[in-house]
Amino acid sequence: MKKCVIYSNCQADGLALFLPMMGFDYQITVYRNYQIIIGEQSMADLERDSKQCDLFVYQPTNDKHGDSSSENMLTKIPVHAETISFAYVYNHAFYPLTEHGGKYIGAEFINAGYWQMPLNELLNHYDQGTMDFALWSRFLHCLAEQARREENTDLKLTKWMLEHRNSRILLNVNHPTSIMFVELSAQLMHALGKDIRPFKVDHPENLTGLPCTLPHSAYISKFFGMPREADPDAHNYYRGLLKAEWTKQQYAEGFSAYTKEDELFGG
Secondary structure, three states: OEEEEEEEOOOHHHHHHHOHHHOOOEEEEEEEHHHHHOOOOOHHHHHHHHHOOOEEEEOOOOHHHHHHOHHHHOOOOOOOOEEEEOOOOOOOOOOOOEEEOOEEEOHHHOOHHHHOOOHHHHHHHHHOOOOOOOHHHHHHHHHHHHHHHOOOOOOOOHHHHHHOOOOOOEOOOOOEOHHHHHHHHHHHHHHOOOOOOOOOOOOOOOOOOOOOOOOOOHHHHHHHOOOOOOOOOHHHHHHHHHHHHHHHHHHOOOOOOOOOHHHHHOO
């Protein structure tokens, strides 16, 4: 059996799950770039398996990551091995706010006037469903970055994400749902020139079992026209993030809600 190495972040897990359902007949080994970087997976094992693979599927990472960069790993694979690349998927517009490392992603796009209101007035806007989370500008901002990253990749999701924005395609800012993994897997099969065998396409949102799912908000259903009810805990969850962000805006000296692009979109 031919051997395939998938080298990316946790988005590799979805490919490893769905590709065999489509008739992908390679032995798959997954290496997660962040686990290689922090030593949870062996660099020596990655190099060994890459040198023996027939197909190397990867997310591009530049040489700032040293030996673990995809640029370096591409020098290790056999001459006969095929390569297929896909970009890191990230979009924060499907959630009103997202907390990461004490920062609230999305807040930097929201009209500054909201943070200057008394807290009860801000929360009243939120509770009444009239708050503007700048979802469209955030969606396009992230999509533009996705398109930039996909300029030189084999698989591309920008257009698909635009066309499927009324479906739940992300469990959080960077964990795809099953329908996105199905699309990505189908593109990979087509890139190899392989026929896709008939398989079930209606899967639970998180068949891959990725962690850190965020609650789905009524704001998102309304704005993107999703035929999906809000999760029961969503309203209070995002209300709490709003209060925390408002407090930082008011009282944290020198605090800025702006998050650098590198932090937003990963390495």
